[in-house]
Amino acid sequence: MNRLGLRDSVLILTLVPTVVIGLLLGGYFTINRYLELDEFLIEQGNTIIEPLSIALENPLANNDQGALERIARHIHNKHSPLIKSVAIFDSNDDLVLASNLHREFARLTQVPTLDNKTSSKTTREGDFLVIYHGILDPNAPSHQPFKTNGIVMVQFNRQVAVVEQQKAVLISAAVILLAIGFAVVISIRLSRMITQPLSRLVQATQEVAHGKEADNIQKPMQGELEQLRQGLLHINQHMAEEKDEMQRHIDQATADYQETLEQYEMQNIQLNIAKRDALAANQVKSDFLAKMSHELRTPLNGVIGFARQLYKTPLNKNQKDYLDTIELSANSLLTIISDILDFSKLEAGAMELESIQFQIRDAVNEVLTLLAPGAHEKNLELSIHVNPNVPDHLVGDPTRFRQILTNLVSNAIKFTEHGEVNIDISSRLLNDERVSLLISVKDTGVGIAMDKQDTLFTPFGQADSSITRKFGGTGLGLIITKHLVEAMGGRITLNSAPGKGTCFTFNAVFKVPEHHFELDLPCASLVNKRVLYFEQNEHSYMATSSILAAWGVHLTGCRTIEELEKAASNAFNYDICVLGDPGGAESMARMKQLIAIARQCSDYLYLLLNTVSHNMREALVGSGADGCLSKPINHRKFCEMLAAPFRLDHPTIHTHDHHTTRLPLKALVVDDNDANLKLICALLEEQVESLDTAHNGAQAVEVCKSHRYDLIFMDIQMPIMDGITACKLILESSLNEDTPIIAVTAHALDGEKEQLKHVGFASYLTKPLDEDMLSDALLHYAPNDKLARERVSAKPPLSEPPFISDSLNWELALQRAGGKEDLAQEMLNMLLLSIPETLNLIEEAMAKGDHERLLSIIHKFHGACCYTGVPKLKKLAELIETAMKEKASINDIEPELLELQDELSNLMADAGLEKSSSS
Secondary structure: OOOOOHHHHHHHHHHHHHHHHHHHHHHHHHHHHHHHHHHHHHHHHHHHHHHHHHOOHHHHHHHHHHHHHHHHHHHHHHHHOOOEEEEEEEEOOOOEOOOOOOHHHHHHHHHOOOOOOEEEEHHHHHOEEEEEEEEOOOOOOOEEEOOOOEHHHEEEEEEHHHHHHHHHHHHHHHHHHHEEEEHHHHHHHHHHHHHHHHHHHHHHHHHOOOOOOOOOOOOOOOOHHHHHHHHHHHHHHHHHHHHHHHHHHHHHHHHHHHHHHHHHHHHHHHHHHHHHHHHHHHHHHHHHHHHHHHHHHHHHHHHHHHHHHHHOOOHHHHHHHHHHHHHHHHHHHHHHHHHHHHHHHHHOOOOOOEEEEHHHHHHHHHHHHHHHHHHOOOOOOOEEEHHHHHHHEEEHHHHHHHHHHHHHHHOOOOOOOOOEEEEEEEEOOOOOOOOEEEEEEEEEOOOOHHHHEEEEEOOOOOOOHHHHHOOOOOOHHHOOOOOOOOHOOOOOEEEOOOOOOOEEEEEEEEEEOOOOOOOOOOOOHOOOOOOEEEEEHHHHHHHHHHHHHHHEEEEEOOOHHHHHHHHHHOOOOEEEEEEEEOOOOOOOHHHHHHHHHHHOOOOEEEEEEEEHHHHHHHHHHOOOOEEEEEOOOOOHHHHHHHHHHHEEHHHHHHOOOOOOOOEEEEEEOOOOOOHHHHHHHHHHOOOOOEEEEOOOOOHHHHHHHHOOOOOOEOOOOOOOOOHHHHHHHHOOOOOOOOOOOEEEOOOOOOHHHHHHHHHHEEEEEEEEHHHHHHHHHHHHHHHHHOOOOOOOOOOOOOOOOOOOOOOOHHHHHHOOOOHHHHHHHHHHHHHHHHHHHHHHHHHHHHHHHHHHHHHHHHHHHHHHHHHOHHHHHHHHHHHHHHHOOOOOOOOHHHHHHHHHHHHHHHHHHOOHHHHHHOO
């Protein structure tokens, strides 16, 4: 709405241009008149003084005083009051006479010097204008026309011009005021012509708006106002008609409403009764679900328990499959019932949180230890980073906290096919008694669309109806989590987008315990230790680096293999080297490569693996590592492992020899290599009561049809029938359909390992084998009712090697032989005796270009090297076998083959067998 009304606008639009134009024109003419009057006065003075100077030429030249006085008086009187005074000066500038002497006349006697070219000069003295003009000498020669005989001075009064100027200003002001007044009168008349009809129209519009009839617009108006008046009259008439019609509808609607009002009141009463009944039924339903869920858990736990007991009885393959299905279904049903029970308790308000003291890091480790195998199966990087400022001891409900974390992490693993799942925990101290934990669970999974996110926190709600079919679940986990988080004084949020993963974030408030406990970790043993740490995953690197920094070590971090090689090339050794699992299809081979790099520059080497496989860890320990841990890192186990070599508080271990009781087991060993077969049998003879052997897969199948075994150790590459075919036949039709079969191979790629498990092998062992690996396999796969012993083995003292050679590691040979010097010597002799034949076979296969034959020879030789303490030969054989399995041609690996032949020749020369072999 405008601030000025129409009347004011008309006045302003009319007066402002008039005033501006009047002021501009009046000012212009006033200034112009003011300047013209001054010029006019000067011009009039020159008109008077020039004739006067001519009239005074002769009297002045003749010194006629009377004539001079008459002329001066006449000019003064004739032009009075314009002339104030007339004065005549001789050629010496001396005053001759003056028509009027006054007080300021003395200043006028100072005659200025005249320019002969102008012979006159004008000056201003206050309110007077003074003009000096030269009087020419009439007797002067004609060639000197400008020679003066004297000067006449006329003083003019400027008051006359000032009066004229003031008169011009007054006239201009009067004209301007007259114009403004005229404009005001016209503006007022014009505004009245417009505003009065408009006022009537506005008043009529207000009356029409209030439902009244407009009576003040019946008189006609002029121009467009008449059109407005006609339109308003039409509107007034139409609104009157609409008002009558509306009133008729109102009356009808009022009558109808009065008829149905009693019906609505009855329905409201019925709805209130139904609402109370529904609330009561919902409460009964919640109580029923809470009680029935609890009652169902008891028999279901019995089903699961007896199913596990049934596992301990002899079962064939089909029975074991049926039992696996029963246990899987029972566990799924138990999870659903647990969710329903928790949901019912929350809905019924019966959920109460405990308040006990617990260790937050241990609670998190318990959750991740249970969920880690699922992440490892999908090759996911599972990482936990707990900020160092998070207090270790808190007071709250650890069970419900673990339930929240388990639900979120298990969902992240379930919906993530590749990438990583990261957990971050930080804290904020609210006051001296309370602390708020902030936990985020971030994955790289499928993500959730924005329009589906709200349904996740509703009962039985999931982001997609296909999720239940694909991944399972009831849809209750997140609603239960949401209620539990709110019960802990926090709230849960999520940030997600399709294809970009999901991040759940929640906070929970816990109490700070009154009594704090000392950290029971051996961190003091790690202070100032030099630690080399390699990890390619960014979050895992940050989490583990934070833990190590908190323990006071001197940390050197590496994110790439190039950085690790550069750090390993330093002049000093590291106390500890920690290698993170690089992952990928070639994880085992890459880990061995990293172990070879780090082993040269560290005293102790530990691995962090994305697996819980005991066999894989044993294989890597056999490759040079001192210990392994599964990811995500358990800080307690991690600290114990790193600090073990440096601790000063180790308990004294008393080693003593005693007779080792063999397990009541019957095992079958299948291998075509006599040396391997002999070694495995020697290692197993002291651990099992009964032992049978077979030299190929066909013999093993025949033996298994007539004998039942507790364990079968099977080589893979054998003549007549390989180990894979033998394993299939034994599991399909024999007395050992449920017997665990363990593959024993010198070298296996990642794809081959998966194939072995798919075929039916329970597990696999990589050569070289030792007593600990076999013992762990026996304890892990043998029937539980046959395992009831505890063994303590003492490390035998080292003996002298049979000969000195760079290729022989006698300590390793004794370790591979279980500390038996005679067995180690026999295994070494068998290898030495086989070298000439091996060299001939290699040369023949290379000459013929027989790739398969050469691979078989190298594989067999690699297996023999695993038990004889020749690590350099074993490494060469492993490198060649790996390249050939990856389809490398013989020409590509010819340098390695030639190096292997040279090493074999050197070993024979060191053993003194070169001549005999040549002969």
